[in-house]
Structures are given as C-alpha cells and as structure tokens.
Amino acid sequence: MSSTTAIGIDIGGTGIKGAVVDLVTGQFLSDRVKLPTPKGGRPVDIVESTRALLATVSSVAGASALPVGICFPAIVKNGHTMSAANVSDKWIGLAAEKLFQKSLGQPIHFVNDADAAGYAESEFGAAKGVRGVVLMTTLGTGIGTALINDGVLVPNTELGHLQIDGVDHETRAAFSAKEREHLSWDKWASRLQKYYSTLEALFSPDLFIVGGGVSKHHQDFLPLLKLKTPIIPAVHRNNAGILGAAALAVKNLN
Numbered sequence: 001m002s003s004t005t006a007i008g009i010d011i012g013g014t015g016i017k018g019a020v021v022d023l024v025t026g027q028f029l030s031d032r033v034k035l036p037t038p039k040g041g042r043p044v045d046i047v048e049s050t051r052a053l054l055a056t057v058s059s060v061a062g063a064s065a066l067p068v069g070i071c072f073p074a075i076v077k078n079g080h081t082m083s084a085a086n087v088s089d090k091w092i093g094l095a096a097e098k099l100f101q102k103s104l105g106q107p108i109h110f111v112n113d114a115d116a117a118g119y120a121e122s123e124f125g126a127a128k129g130v131r132g133v134v135l136m137t138t139l140g141t142g143i144g145t146a147l148i149n150d151g152v153l154v155p156n157t158e159l160g161h162l163q164i165d166g167v168d169h170e171t172r173a174a175f176s177a178k179e180r181e182h183l184s185w186d187k188w189a190s191r192l193q194k195y196y197s198t199l200e201a202l203f204s205p206d207l208f209i210v211g212g213g214v215s216k217h218h219q220d221f222l223p224l225l226k227l228k229t230p231i232i233p234a235v236h237r238n239n240a241g242i243l244g245a246a247a248l249a250v251k252n253l254n
Contacts, residue, residue, distance in 0.1 A: 005029065006067040006249045007057055009050060010113065010241030013037060013073060013086025013141070016049055018057045019239075020066065021246035026124030030060040032242070041087030043094060047103045054104060068108045069249030070100060071116035071241045075156045079110055085142065109249040112156055114138055116244030117234070118146020119153050121209050123247050125235035132206035135159075135199055136234065139212040143170040143195075147203075153248075162198060169195050175214045189224035200229055209234050 009018035014037055020030040033056050038045035050070065058064045073085040079097030084090075097110040118136035121127045127134045131150055138144040143160030146153065160170035171177060173195045178188040196208060208227070210218060211234035218233040225231060236243055 003067075003250055005063075006069060006246035007054065007063065008116075008242035008244070008246030008249070009053065009057075009068065009070045010116070010245060011037070011046060011050065011070060011072045012113070012241075013041065016046070016053055017238075017242060018053050019242050020057060020060050020063050021243055023123075023247055023250055026120075026236070026243055028239070028242075030057055030063070032239070033057050037087070041084075041091075043088065043090055043096070043099060046087065047100060050100065051103055067246075067249040067253045068104065068106065069111065069116070069245030069247070070108055071111050071113040071245040072096065073113050075158065076110055076112045076115075077156065107253055109245070109252045111245060111248050113241050114144030114146050114157075115153055115155050116248060117144070117211055117236075117240035118148055118209075118244070119248055120236050120240040120242075120244035121146075121211070121234055122148045122151055122153070124243055125240070126209045126232055127207060130207050133203055134207045134209060135203060135205045136209040136211060137199075138234075139173075139175045139192075139210060139214050141174060141176045143174050144212075159199065162195070164194055164198055169198075175212060178214075185220045186224060189221045192221065193225055193227075196225060196227055196229075196231065200227055205229050207232070211237060211240060213237065 017034040019028040019032045074081040075083045081091040081096040134148040136146040145159040173191040208231035215233040
C-alpha cells in the first residue's frame with residue numbers, strides 16, 4: 001500500500017470507528033470497524049479502545065505501516081485537546097497526540113472531528129473542486145463547523161457557539177433542540193434561517209454544506225431556507241471523519 005492509503009479513526013461520544021482509506025477514490029479498503037466509546041470517556045480508556053481498533057484495522061495486508069489520522073470532538077491546538085464534548089473533562093489541556101503516539105507506538109495526526117469531516121467533503125464530497133469559502137456545518141447534539149478556503153482548512157472554528165439574540169445558538173438550532181422541543185420542520189427551519197443568515201453576513205461564503213445524521217432528511221428543511229448562498233447536504237455523513245482524518249494524516253505526516 002502507498003502514500004495514497006491511510007487509516008482514519010473517528011472518536012465520538014458514543015462510538016470509535018475506523019478503516020483503511022484509498023485517498024484517490026475516497027473508498028474504504030477494509031471493513032469499517034466500530035467499538036463503543038468507553039463509559040465516562042476517560043483518556044486512558046479511549047486510548048486503549050483506539051489501540052484495539054487500530055490492531056483490527058491494521059490486520060489488512062500491508063496496513064500496519066500506514067499513516068494514521070485520528071479525529072476527536074475537541075478543539076485541537078498543537079496536539080493538545082483544549083475542550084471536551086461528550087467525553088471526560090480530563091481531556092481538557094491534555095497532550096493528546098503524544099498520548100496516542102506513545103500508546104499506539106507510531107506517529108499519528110490528531111485533528112478536530114468537524115474539521116476532519118469538512119476536509120473530507122472538500123477532498124471527496126460536496127465541496128470537491130469548489131473555489132472560495134465553504135462552510136460545513138454538522139447539525140447534531142451541537143453544531144460543528146469547518147471553514148475551508150480554496151481547499152485549505154482553517155482549523156478550530158467553533159461557529160456553533162455564535163451568540164445570537166443573547167444565547168449560544170447551537171442550543172436553539174442544533175438537531176438536538178428540534179428533538180428536545182418537539183419542533184416541526186418549519187419551526188426548526190426558522191431557527192436555522194437565523195443561524196445561516198448570520199454566518200452569511202459574517203463570512204460571505206460561496207457554499208454551505210450541511211452534515212450530521214439529519215442531513216439525510218435534507219429535503220424536509222433545506223428548501224425552507226431563504227439564503228443567497230447555495231446550501232446542500234453533505235455526501236459522506238457517517239464516514240466523513242474517517243476519510244478526513246486519513247487524508248489529513250497523509251498531508252501532515254509525509
């Protein structure tokens with residue numbers, strides 16, 4: 001296997017998943033392996049589960065020497081996790097990249113999960129070949145964001161936390177808010193309208209991409225939005241983190 005092949009691992013609050021990725025086609029060269037995220041989300045437990053998952057994924061012929069990219073639900077700066085979403089607070093301020101490298105016994109590239117998903121869409125999905133500013137948003141428990149300009153990722157944008165009408169707007173516009181408050185598509189779309197209009201005013205993007213599990217129902221809410229900017233669903237929903245982590249590993253470790 002060549003430098004056009006890598007392993008991507010996506011660590012989330014409920015599951016850890018990974019696969020060998022062909023970075024020319026964006027296709028998986030192995031089965032996607034998934035393990036439950038250990039209860040409590042402590043660093044030592046997540047690292048051990050990741051080691052077990054990597055051992056399984058690496059059993060594919062020739063995969064043991066591949067670059068490894070790992071994405072994680074936190075702001076990542078210089079290999080340190082500066083926040084923690086749906087995992088233990090023990091991650092905050094931790095030298096996570098070094099911790100994983102020591103446990104896994106090899107260099108890895110460590111990145112924010114929304115950034116990995118956005119990069120995957122720019123390389124293999126809805127933003128491939130798009131010039132200018134692309135804003136990827138994932139609508140789930142919160143709102144994750146990735147900002148890409150001419151194919152270059154600007155890391156650690158936390159635009160779900162924009163203050164609109166005096167509140168952190170992901171608490172009102174994330175998919176979890178729709179479920180929690182039993183909102184109709186129309187009522188939820190009115191909140192999304194306010195959110196995307198604010199992003200539009202601040203960034204003048206050329207394209208919005210909407211990811212997260214709810215994006216498979218895009219026909220129920222995207223047509224309700226009135227924006228100047230095109231807004232389209234993501235292509236790689238559950239696999240975007242794996243794809244992006246693998247692609248960024250090859251980009252940064254070579």
